Amino acid sequence: MEFGVSLIGGEATDGRRPLGSAMGDDVSMTEATNSGNGKVALLANPAAHSGTATRNLDKVRDLLRERCITVELLAADSTAESIRAVAGSTAGRVLVMGGDGTIHLAASVLADTDRVLGILPSGTGDDAARALGLADRDLALQIDRALSEPVPVNLITGAERPVVTxxxxxxxxxxxxxxxxxxxxxxxxxxxxxxxxxxxxxxxxxxxxxxxxxxxxxxxxxxxxxxxxxxxxxxxxxxxxxxxxxxxxxxxxxxxxxxxxxxxxxxxxxxxxxxxxxxxxxxxxxxxxxxxxxxxxxxxxxxxxxxxxxxxxxxxxxxxxxxxxxxxxxxxxxxx
Incomplete structure (x- = not known):
């Protein structure tokens, strides 16, 4: 993953097997954040997909504000700083704007905890989002899913950090x-x-x-x-x-x-x-x-x-x- 100047502050009808409750259940958006302190952190990789995350940052913050979500913008300038930023945040839910590399770094901190990862795919490959049914390009839909009920998925372990894909x-x-x-x-x-x-x-x-x-x-x-x-x-x-x-x-x-x-x-x-x-x-x-x-x-x-x-x-x-x-x-x- 590359970093530029940092701004990081039953069976379904489509054949996919649901792993957890979907949006539309009787859960309010605020309750769905699943964070005991009511705070959501936002981590964005400004280099992802030639700056897509940077260009959408203000839109994402506006959409979260419309949903009455308080946002903690995480700041980092490198891979190590991204890991430290997620680890240092007290937010129960971390939304990631970026690609597979940004998701990977956040997952290395959030694995085996009760903290939730929300994915706003904006990378070059977005293979993790594709595999988890989260690859929609509609930003509002991405946010609704990132605030919905969490589902546990397995990781590969034994390498330097846990592996998502x-x-x-x-x-x-x-x-x-x-x-x-x-x-x-x-x-x-x-x-x-x-x-x-x-x-x-x-x-x-x-x-x-x-x-x-x-x-x-x-x-x-x-x-x-x-x-x-x-x-x-x-x-x-x-x-x-x-x-x-x-x-x-x-x-x-x-x-x-x-x-x-x-x-x-x-x-x-x-x-x-x-x-x-x-x-x-x-x-x-x-x-x-x-x-x-x-x-x-x-x-x-x-x-x-x-x-x-x-x-x-x-x-x-x-x-x-x-x-x-x-x-x-x-x-x-x-x-x-």
Missing amino acids: SLISGFPVAVNSRANAMRFPRGASRYTIATLLEIPRMVPATYRLTLDGEATELTAAVVVVANTAWFGGGMEICPGADPTDGLMDICVVGDVSRIELLQSFRMVDTGAHVNHPGVSMFRAAEVSLELLEDPGGTGAARDLRADGEAMGAIPPGGHTTVRADQSWLLVAGAST
Whole structure:
């Protein structure tokens, strides 16, 4: 996630399974804030989606004021400051204006507490919002959902910070890093351009992947350990991944050529890549990843990213182990 100059101060009819009560229940907007002290904090990333959060900040404050909501504007200039700002706030509900990275930072503080995360999606990818049924672009509807009843969702734990969407290694790390550094184009197409630019440098690496205690060695260009279905700005990398089932979905793109990798990524938008012969899908409650050989030497095979944020690296001679259903997050209005 990038920061600029800081301004951060039963079954449903659509087939989605509701995780909690929806707007329209007999709950007043003020009661739905679920904060014992009646205060809502607002955290906005001014760099998200080329400044969308900054441009909408006054509109959001006006809409909250119309709903008789008292707002605490959180101030921060960096990743660390954002975490400190959320941790230092006494608000029972934190509304986040930004993308997956901003949500990730807030979740690292709010996990396993009775404080509620409200999502006002305004990032480049917005994969967390998409997975939780919160990706509407109507600002008033976003706010109503962010003030509605909270629903618990699972997180992936064991990395540097809890993970909301997915933990990635290999080629997607290089793509994500490249996309975050780009100023143009705007939106999810940035990931497409970054993919094309990074393809010539792609070299598969050898990993030891251990799923619920069963280990296997494999050569892979891509390893994605997912809590939710989407990554990279709307690519359905793990179709059907459910952040409430206590399991992680794992997508491995194996020892494929650059052309095959590009072809498989073109299929990810619809989830059709799961039928590609070079793609393997797994599910597990515990995943351990060890890097055995990195012939490419770019660092992407060892580096880890989650929710668009850097998450350290697989330790040399060691492994990174993550688990599902060991932590939870209260998200306002969520559904899957």
